[in-house]
Structure formats: structure tokens, C-alpha cells
Amino acid sequence: MKYLRFGYVTAPLLGVLWTFVIALTVAITMSFATGSAFRPSGLGALIWGAGLGLACLPGPQWNAIVAAILAASAALFGFGPIVIGQGVSALSSVLGAGASAGFAALGLWIILDDVDFGAINRHVSEAALIKFLTGFGYIFFTAIVLIPFYVMVLTSLKNQAELIQNPLDFSIDLSKGWDLFRSYDELFRQFDFGIYLFNSFIISVLTVFITLLFAVPGAYAVARLRFRGRAAFSRSILLIYMVPMIVLALPIYIAFSMLGLRNSLGGIVMIYPVTTIPVALYMLQGYFRGLPAEIEEAGLMDGLSRLKVIWKITLPLSLPAMASVSLYVFMIAWNEFLLAFMLLDDPSKFTLTRGIASLNSSEIPRQHLMAGSVIATVPIMALFLGLERFMTKGLTAGSVKG
Amino acid sequence: MSDVSPPKGTGPLARLEARLAWGLLAPTITAVALVVILPLLAIFWISVKPVSLSDLRAPEVVIREDIRGDDEAAGDAASIRYRLRNSSQDQPIRGVTITDTIPEGLTVSEIDPRCTLDGRDLFCDMGDWDGGFRESLMIPVTVEQAYLDNALRPQDSLAVITGRASSMLTNGTFTLDNFKRVFDGDEFWSVLWVTLFYTVFGTIGALLFGLFAALLLNKSFRGQGILRGLYLFPYVSPVIAVAFAWILLFDPFSGSANALLIQMGVTQEAINFFGQRPLALIMVTLFEIWRYFPLSFLFILARMQSIDTDMYEAADMDGASPFQQFWYLSVPQLLGILSVLFLLRFIWTFNKFDDIFLLTGGNAGTRTLTVNVYEQAFAVSNIGAGAAVAVVIFGCLLAFSFFFFRFISQEEGL
Numbered sequence: 001m002k003y004l005r006f007g008y009v010t011a012p013l014l015g016v017l018w019t020f021v022i023a024l025t026v027a028i029t030m031s032f033a034t035g036s037a038f039r040p041s042g043l044g045a046l047i048w049g050a051g052l053g054l055a056c057l058p059g060p061q062w063n064a065i066v067a068a069i070l071a072a073s074a075a076l077f078g079f080g081p082i083v084i085g086q087g088v089s090a091l092s093s094v095l096g097a098g099a100s101a102g103f104a105a106l107g108l109w110i111i112l113d114d115v116d117f118g119a120i121n122r123h124v125s126e127a128a129l130i131k132f133l134t135g136f137g138y139i140f141f142t143a144i145v146l147i148p149f150y151v152m153v154l155t156s157l158k159n160q161a162e163l164i165q166n167p168l169d170f171s172i173d174l175s176k177g178w179d180l181f182r183s184y185d186e187l188f189r190q191f192d193f194g195i196y197l198f199n200s201f202i203i204s205v206l207t208v209f210i211t212l213l214f215a216v217p218g219a220y221a222v223a224r225l226r227f228r229g230r231a232a233f234s235r236s237i238l239l240i241y242m243v244p245m246i247v248l249a250l251p252i253y254i255a256f257s258m259l260g261l262r263n264s265l266g267g268i269v270m271i272y273p274v275t276t277i278p279v280a281l282y283m284l285q286g287y288f289r290g291l292p293a294e295i296e297e298a299g300l301m302d303g304l305s306r307l308k309v310i311w312k313i314t315l316p317l318s319l320p321a322m323a324s325v326s327l328y329v330f331m332i333a334w335n336e337f338l339l340a341f342m343l344l345d346d347p348s349k350f351t352l353t354r355g356i357a358s359l360n361s362s363e364i365p366r367q368h369l370m371a372g373s374v375i376a377t378v379p380i381m382a383l384f385l386g387l388e389r390f391m392t393k394g395l396t397a398g399s400v401k402g
Numbered sequence: 403m404s405d406v407s408p409p410k411g412t413g414p415l416a417r418l419e420a421r422l423a424w425g426l427l428a429p430t431i432t433a434v435a436l437v438v439i440l441p442l443l444a445i446f447w448i449s450v451k452p453v454s455l456s457d458l459r460a461p462e463v464v465i466r467e468d469i470r471g472d473d474e475a476a477g478d479a480a481s482i483r484y485r486l487r488n489s490s491q492d493q494p495i496r497g498v499t500i501t502d503t504i505p506e507g508l509t510v511s512e513i514d515p516r517c518t519l520d521g522r523d524l525f526c527d528m529g530d531w532d533g534g535f536r537e538s539l540m541i542p543v544t545v546e547q548a549y550l551d552n553a554l555r556p557q558d559s560l561a562v563i564t565g566r567a568s569s570m571l572t573n574g575t576f577t578l579d580n581f582k583r584v585f586d587g588d589e590f591w592s593v594l595w596v597t598l599f600y601t602v603f604g605t606i607g608a609l610l611f612g613l614f615a616a617l618l619l620n621k622s623f624r625g626q627g628i629l630r631g632l633y634l635f636p637y638v639s640p641v642i643a644v645a646f647a648w649i650l651l652f653d654p655f656s657g658s659a660n661a662l663l664i665q666m667g668v669t670q671e672a673i674n675f676f677g678q679r680p681l682a683l684i685m686v687t688l689f690e691i692w693r694y695f696p697l698s699f700l701f702i703l704a705r706m707q708s709i710d711t712d713m714y715e716a717a718d719m720d721g722a723s724p725f726q727q728f729w730y731l732s733v734p735q736l737l738g739i740l741s742v743l744f745l746l747r748f749i750w751t752f753n754k755f756d757d758i759f760l761l762t763g764g765n766a767g768t769r770t771l772t773v774n775v776y777e778q779a780f781a782v783s784n785i786g787a788g789a790a791v792a793v794v795i796f797g798c799l800l801a802f803s804f805f806f807f808r809f810i811s812q813e814e815g816l
Contacts, residue, residue, distance in 0.1 A: 031662060039666040085665075122723045130724050137618045138629070144692060145635050151658060152647040167653075167661040214433060217426035227420035233427070239803055240438055244753030246772045247792040250779055251441035251448070257458050274437035277430055306422055335640040337756050353642045366650060373643030384638045388631045 005125045007057055007117040014111055014132050015053020019104040020045035023081040025139050026100040032150065034092050035169025037085025044081040048074065049104070056108035057117055068105035072097045107135050149377075156183050156371035163366070183371035191368070193375060195348065196355035200334060200376075203268055203351060207333040208326045210273040211280045215325070218277075219284035220310050224293070234285065240278045245338055253342050263346045271339055276329045283328070287321035288314065327387050334380050352376040442796070448789035452577045455783035461490030461533070461567040463498055467557045470540075478545040479511070482556045486528070487536035495535075495565040498528040502561040504541075507549025511542045531565075580790035584778075597752065597770040600687050604751045607691035609743060612698025613736075617728075619699075620706045630703075637696035645760035648689055652676060682766035686758050690751060698743050705739040706732070745806050749799065771795050 004010060023040035030038040048071045055067035074080040075097035082100040084093045111131040114124045154170040155163065157180045162169070172180065187193040221227075222234045252271060253262075261267035291314065299309045315322070340354040350358065356372040412420070464487050471480035482504070488495055502524045504510060510519055517526035517539075526539065584590060615633055619626055636644060652659045652675035660672040675685050709732070717727050755772040758764060764773035771791060779788025 027666070028662065031665065032658070037665050123721075126724045134618060137614055141615055141618070141633055142629070145632055148644055148647040148651055149635065149639075151651050152643065155650060164656045167656045167658045168665070170658075214430045218430040221423040221426040225419050225423035225426075226416065227423040230423075235807065240434060242749050242753070242799055242803060242806075243438060243442065244755065244772055244795060244799070246753075246755040246775050247445060247795055248438060248441045250775065250785070250788055250792060251444035252437070254444070254448070254458055254785065255441075271437060274433050277433060281430065331638060335642075337640070337642050337760075353640055356640075356642050356646070360646065369646055370650065373640070373646055377639045377643045380638060380640065381635070384634070385631050388627070388634070 005120050005122065007112075007115045007120055008054070010115055010120065010125055010128060011053040011057050011108075011112055011117075012050035013053070014128060015051070015056070015104075015108055016046055016049035018107050018111065018132055018135070019049030019052055019081050019100075021136055021139060022104040022107065023100050025143065026096055026103070027082055028143070030092060030096045030099075031168050032147075032170055034088075034171055035166050036088040036092055038088070038096050039083050039085070041081060041083045044075070044079060044083070048081045048101075052101075052105055052108055053112065056105060056112050057115060058113065064105050064109050068101045071104070072101035075100060111135065152370050152373050152377070156367050156374050157181070158367055160365045160367065183365075183367045184375070187368060187371055187375065191355070191359070191372075192347065192350075193352075193355060193372065196350050196352045197375065197379075199265060199350065200352040201379075203265060203272065204330045204333040206269050207272040207276060208329045210269070211276045211329045212322065212326065214273065214277050215280035215284055216315070216322075217310070219281045219288055220314060222281070223285040223288035224296070234282075237278050237282050241282070245275065249338055249342055252339070256343055262343050263349055265349055267343060268340065268351070271343075272333050272336065275336075275339075276332050279332075280325050280329055283325050284318070284321060287318055291317055323387065327383065331380060331384070334376075445789050445792045445796070448786055449580055449793045450576045450578065451786050452575060452579060453785045453789075455780065455785055456490075457493075458785070459489070461488055461493040461495050463487075463495060463531075463563045463565055464489050465500070465561055465563060467502070467561060469556050473545045473549070476545060476547040476550065480508075480543055480545055482508070482541040482543060484539040484541075484561070485536075486539060488531045488533060490533050490567070492533035493567060494533055495531045495567040498531055498563065498565040500524075500526045500528065500539075500561050500563055502556075503559045504543070505549060505554040505556055505559065506552055507546040508543040508556070509546060511544050514539060514541065517541070577786075580784075580786040581793075583784075583787045584790045584794060592767070593769050593771060593774050596683060596768060597772075599683060600690065600754075600758075600768075600770055601748060601751045603687045604690035604694070604754075605744060605747045607687065608694040608747055608751075609698050609740060611691055611695035612700075612702050612743075613740070615695060615699040616702040616706055619703060633699060634696045636693045641693070641756050642760060644693065645689070645757060649676065649761060652685065676762050677766050679767040682762050682768050686761050686768050689757060689761060690754065693757065694747065694751075698747065701739055701743055702736060705736055709735050745802075749802050749806065752798065752802070753795075771798075 004013070020040060020042070023045050027038040027040045030036065052064075052067050052071060055063045057063075071080055075082050075084065076093060078084070080097060080101065081104065082096055084096055088096075111128050113128075113131075114120075115128050116124075150170070154172065157172055158170075159182075174180075222230060222237075256262045256267055261270075295317070296309050296313055299313050300306070304312065335353065336351075337353040337357070340351045341357055344350055344354050347355075347358065352372075353376060356369065356376060359369045359372050466485040468483055468485075469480055470483050472478040473480045484500065484502075486500075504519075504522045504524055506522075510524075513519055514526065516528060517524060519525075524541070528537075528539075619630055619633070651657055654660060654672045654674040654677065657672075657675075659675070660669075663669045664672070673681070676682050713731055714727055717731055722730070753772060754770075755776065758768050758770055758773050759776065762768045764770075764777055769777065772795065775788045775791045775795070777788075778791055779785050
């Protein structure tokens with residue numbers, strides 16, 4: 001490690017790594033955006049990365065700028081960190097070359113902020129490495145999260161022939177106007193997705209209400225009241241959450257087949273809350289424990305009964321927790337697939353997830369499948385982004401104590 | 403002066419409180435008992451019974467009724483035909499009886515010895531039926547004018563059938579064949595190995611990714627909230643939607659990933675990511691990591707933000723480098739939450755079914771224990787064998803929870 005702690009070693013090393021990361025990112029982005037042939041070049045990244053690294057060491061800014069311009073023009077002639085294929089439009093080429101060289105130089109300028117040309121101390125070299133890793137991490141996580149969703153949305157807007165012709169070309173022909181949304185239109189008109197959406201919504205809302213109805217008193221009892229077996233009980237709640245759904249689904253399927261509850265939304269509404277009650281109870285009791293008991297005791301002294309205390313004091317105080325638990329339960333019910341898949345066979349009673357599963361056949365074009373996925377994803381995403389703060393707090397409230 | 407000592411045992415107030423607590427918990431306990439405990443017991447019961455998918459319906463008498471011969475003019479001879487059969491091929495039905503009403507205007511000319519006629523009410527005692535039994539019961543009748551005048555035909559009045567059949571689920575036949583089947587051959591060990599690989603690497607991967615992402619976002623900057631929301635997307639969106647997006651992305655014929663790899667010169671021909679061993683197993687594990695790193699990320703980030711920053715300032719003053727700070731300060735602080743997350747995620751990954759089921763359907767060497775339950779119960783239609791696999795899963799889980807309680811109670815004081 002000691003021999004690496006010289007600016008003239010650290011800078012080219014990080015330069016090569018960073019330039020390659022940027023070249024790869026730009027190549028993938030440009031390919032996905034335009035469908036044209038871009039690819040990173042290992043050799044190019046090695047040569048230009050080392051050069052850019054040295055040029056971006058602290059010093060006059062024009063060093064870095066000149067190096068970036070050189071790298072960009074080299075890329076245009078086919079020797080840069082990024083290789084541009086035949087027949088790529090001039091605009092895309094300039095954009096790709098410029099972006100790869102520019103972002104590489106900009107990133108290195110920030111990464112190598114404190115690094116000197118000569119010997120550097122451990123602090124500085126590690127700080128530079130951490131900056132590199134941070135930049136890499138942002139790009140990496142954003143890419144892996146976004147790419148599947150990007151593919152999902154854009155596939156739903158294209159047609160089968162276009163998809164097979166060039167699987168990389170996600171550019172959209174805006175001149176088509178509303179015709180772009182044909183898959184969605186067909187899903188709602190021919191495949192009853194309106195009904196599925198409605199079913200999913202009703203089931204999820206009912207699940208939330210029933211879950212809260214059961215979980216709030218239970219959580220209060222576990223959090224506040226003293227009774228024998230309390231510790232054992234609060235542990236077994238989580239234990240129940242450990243039982244795999246598929247193990248339960250089998251007997252439930254048998255029981256529902258015999259009782260004639262399959263293919264009924266009532267049956268689903270009976271089952272879903274029970275799968276969410278344990279986790280809701282667990283989250284809520286964590287929150288209730290954090291509330292000051294003195295307020296409740298004051299209420300008791302003033303003559304309220306326990307139930308009134310829960311209704312008038314505890315519940316209003318725990319509205320944020322209720323919101324997060326509701327959101328989480330709604331999400332579980334909305335996304336639930338296994339039980340809906342096993343218990344529902346009648347297309348008029350499908351939930352959204354079951355409806356999407358029914359689109360997975362070779363006769364139905366795949367943009368329909370993706371359009372269905374988008375329809376299922378968008379509402380839960382919107383809800384979640386709007387209430388993200390509650391979600392983050394609520395999920396971690398139960399177990400993490402400061 | 404009398405002895406003053408603290409009261410012993412539970413006082414009336416404490417009893418009242420305990421009673422209230424159990425009262426508040428009663429609905430939850432009932433619901434959970436009905437939907438969790440009862441099915442679990444049922445699984446044990448079914449696992450020792452030779453039940454297949456078709457046995458779920460108890461055998462029943464299938465009856466079709468129609469009129470044969472001329473029934474156009476008065477005086478015609480026709481017959482009412484009952485076509486009867488046992489719906490099950492191997493289960494008997496005992497004490498089958500049929501009760502029906504002969505429509506107005508048909509005179510029964512001759513009666514089967516097993517049947518009796520009381521006015522218009524026909525009653526037949528058909529005795530015991532073996533599996534696969536079928537018969538046509540003919541009742542010859544003479545048509546009268548009254549029959550032609552009204553619209554009531556024999557098939558309009560519903561025949562009432564009684565019969566006792568023992569369902570495979572409730573009778574006294576037991577077998578250990580299901581377990582023999584499950585443990586038989588190499589398949590079980592390969593399934594177990596796949597499950598362990600998936601669980602161990604899925605869990606560790608999700609934890610490491612979550613830790614990395616949490617380290618990235620453990621500082622405040624503009625757009626931190628957006629990135630945090632973005633990184634939770636895989637966890638929040640419906641599994642079926644993202645699973646199909648992955649399948650499409652990695653499709654061997656028209657998938658973007660393959661097109662990209664070919665264009666970049668990494669591979670010459672398309673790779674069948676979800677269709678070949680051992681790549682399919684690696685892909686489903688990656689999917690698991692991708693989908694669940696947000697959860698670990700969320701928990702680890704919450705723990706990180708509650709660590710006191712003074713400590714880091716002091717370490718900075720003492721000259722600790724960033725990596726030293728991470729290794730000697732952050733990691734010990736995070737060990738508690740990391741071990742809890744490991745145990746939780748380990749069990750949840752072990753239990754995971756939908757992801758693999760949607761991505762590969764358990765093909766190409768990705769069949770885990772949970773997928774095996776479905777495979778045995780529904781694809782092979784052997785419910786008993788499926789239940790036996792479920793019992794094996796449950797046994798594993800009991801072992802895990804034992805460890806879980808030993809460690810988690812120390813770490814987080816549950």
C-alpha cells in the first residue's frame with residue numbers, strides 16, 4: 001500500500017478506473033437512448049485515463065480542460081476511451097465523445113482535489129479513493145435501479161416488430177402521438193384492466209382497515225399492559241412472520257376449494273389481513289412504546305377508561321406511525337401475487353398482479369405485458385414517493401432504537 | 403402493630419389489566435390461529451396422506467337425465483333415462499339414493515326393482531358404488547295428452563341424490579410415501595444445495611449492497627431524498643412487474659442486455675441468462691439481491707444516522723484515516739443491526755417463492771425448496787408430496803428461529 005501513496009501513482013490509477021466507468025456509463029446510456037453502437041474501449045480508457053488523471057492533479061485548470069478536449073477529439077477519430085460505431089449520427093457522436101471525456105475530467109478533478117504529484121499521506125489517498133468509490137456507487141446504483149424500469153416503460157410504448165428489430169433502440173417516435181399508448185388503451189378496453197385496478201384498490205384498502213382494526217388494540221396491549229406471557233407473545237409475533245407463505249398457501253388452497261371460497265374477493269380479503277397483522281402489530285408496538293406513558297396515565301387519572309385512552313390519546317399521537325403502517329400494508333396487499341395467483345381463476349375477479357400473470361402468454365404481445373406492469377407499478381410508486389418519509393420512518397421504527 | 407409487607411401475588415388491578423390485555427389481543431390471536439396455526443397443522447396431516455389434486459373434491463354422483471323414444475303423441479312409449487356415474491375413478495360411494503318427480507302426464511309402465519313409486523315421487527336405492535361405476539337407469543313410461551300440453555319435461559325437475567363418500571383428506575389412510583418421494587434420489591440434495599446457495603449469497607449480497615448504498619447516502623446533499631426514494635424502487639414495486647421486466651431485459655432473442663453485450667464485444671452469441679445452468683441460479687440470486695438491497699439499505703442508514711458524530715470528529719483529530727474510521731468506529735456500531743438483518747433476511751430469502759417462480763419457474767437448476775412445494779403439489783398434482791416438502795421447510799425454519807432467538811434477543815433487546 002505504501003508504494004501507492006504517491007500522486008503520480010494514485011492519479012493515473014484512479015484516472016484509468018474512473019475513465020473506464022464513465023466510458024461504460026456513457027456507452028450504455030447512449031445505446032439505450034439512441035440505439036446506436038457505442039462501446040467503451042479498454043485500451044483507450046487505459047491511455048486516456050492515465051493522461052487525464054495526471055492532468056487533473058491540482059494545478060492550472062486549463063490542464064484538465066485541454067486534456068478533456070484532446071480525449072474527446074480522439075474519441076471522434078476512433079482512438080478515445082469510447083468507440084463510436086459506423087453510421088452514428090454526428091450529433092450523437094459529438095455528444096458521446098464530449099460526455100465521456102468531459103465527465104471523466106470533471107470527476108477526476110473532484111476526486112484528485114487534494115492529491116499532490118509527489119508523496120501523499122494516507123488520509124489524502126484514502127479520501128481520493130473514497131471519492132472515486134462514491135462516484136462509482138452513485139452511477140452503479142442509479143443504473144441498476146433505473147434500467148429495468150426504463151426498459152419496462154419504453155417497451156410498453158413500442159410494438160413487437162420494432163422490439164425485435166433492434167432491442168437496444170428505445171427511442172420513441174413522438175409523431176405517433178396518442179398512438180404510443182395503444183397497449184394501455186387495449187388493456188383497458190379488451191382486457192378489463194379497469195376492473196382489475198378497481199379490485200386491487202378495494203382489496204388493498206379493506207386489508208389496511210381490517211389490519212389496523214386488529215393490530216392497534218393488540219399492539220397497545222403488548223406495548224403497555226402488563227400480563228403474564230407478554231415477552232413470549234411479543235416474540236412470537238415475529239416468529240409468525242417467519243412462516244413461509246407457500247406453506248400456508250397449500251392448506252388455504254385446499255380449504256378454499258372445499259368451502260367454495262376460491263374465486264371470491266371475499267376469500268382474498270379474509271386472508272390478506274392475517275398475513276399483514278403480525279408485521280403491523282410489531283411496527284405499531286415499537287411506536288407505542290416510544291410514546292410517553294405519563295400522558296396516558298394522566299388520562300386514566302382524569303377518569304378515562306383504557307379504551308377511551310387508546311381512542312383519545314394514543315391514536316391521535318401515533319398518526320404518523322399509523323400512516324406508515326397503512327402505507328406498508330397497502331403495499332403488501334397491492335403487490336401480493338402468490339395467493340391471488342392460486343385462488344383466483346375467474347377473470348372478472350382478478351387483481352392487478354393476477355391480471356398481469358394472465359398476460360404472460362405467447363399469444364399476447366409483450367408490450368401489453370409491460371404496459372400491465374407499468375399500470376401496477378405507477379400507483380404504488382406515486383403513493384410511495386408522496387409519503388416516502390413515513391415509509392422510511394415506519395419501516396425502521398419497530399426494531400431500530402437510537 | 404400488624405406486620406407491614408408488600409402484597410403478594412397479583413392484585414385485583416393487575417388481574418383486570420391482564421384480562422383487558424387478553425381481550426385486546428383475542429381478535430388477533432383468533433385470526434392468526436385460524437389462518438396460520440390451523441394450516442400448519444393441516445400441512446402435517448396432509449403430508450402423511452396419499453392425496454392428489456383430484457382428491458380434493460370428494461367423489462360424487464354425476465347424473466344426467468333425459469327422455470328417450472317418441473314423446474310426440476299421446477300413447478307413445480318412451481323412457482326416462484338417468485345416466486349415472488361416480489366422479490371418482492377409485493373412491494367408492496356408499497348408499498346412493500335418487501329422489502325425483504315424474505312430470506305430469508307420464509305413466510310409469512314398468513319399474514326397476516330398486517325403485518319405488520309413490521304417486522309421482524320416484525325413489526331409487528342404488529346401493530354402493532365402486533370407483534368408476536357407471537350405469538343408465540331406464541324408466542319406461544307412456545305419454546299422455548297432459549304431458550304434451552304442459553311444458554314440464556323430466557330434466558326440469560332436479561333429482562335429489564344422497565350418498566356417503568369418504569374424502570381422501572379425512573379418512574384413515576396414512577402413508578409415508580410422500581416423505582420417501584421427497585428424500586428419494588439426488589433431486590432432494592440438489593434442491594437443498596440450490597436453496598442454500600440462493601439463501602446464503604442472496605442474503606450476504608443484499609446486505610453488502612445495502613451497506614454500500616447506505617454509506618453513499620449517509621451525508622446530506624441536495625437530491626439525497628430523491629436518490630433515497632429511487633433506491634427503494636425495486637423493493638416497493640410489484641414483484642411480478644419487475645420480474646417480467648428482468649425477463650424481457652435478459653431475453654436471449656430480443657433482450658437489450660444481450661444486444662448490449664454483443665455490441666460491446668463481450669460475447670459473440672446471445673446468452674440464455676435464465677435458461678442454462680448455472681447461470682440461471684446466479685441470475686435469480688442477483689435478482690434477489692437487486693430486489694432486497696433497499697430493505698437492508700433502509701435499516702442500515704437509519705442506524706448510521708443515529709450514531710453520534712462526535713466520535714468521528716475525535717477520531718479525525720487523532721489522525722484516523724477514513725477507512726480506519728469506517729472499520730474501527732462504524733462497523734462495530736453497525737454489527738448489531740447487520741446481524742439482525744442477516745438473520746431476518748436469511749429466513750425470508752429461504753422462504754422466498756414468487757421471485758424464482760416468476761423468473762424461471764424452477765427450471766434450469768433453480769428449484770428451491772419452496773418452488774418444490776408448488777412443483778410437487780400442482781405440477782405433479784401430488785398434494786401430499788408438496789405438503790411433505792412444506793414440513794421439511796418448516797423443520798428448517800424451526801432450527802433457524804432457535805438461532806434467531808438466541809442471538810437477536812441479545813443484540814437488539816427485542
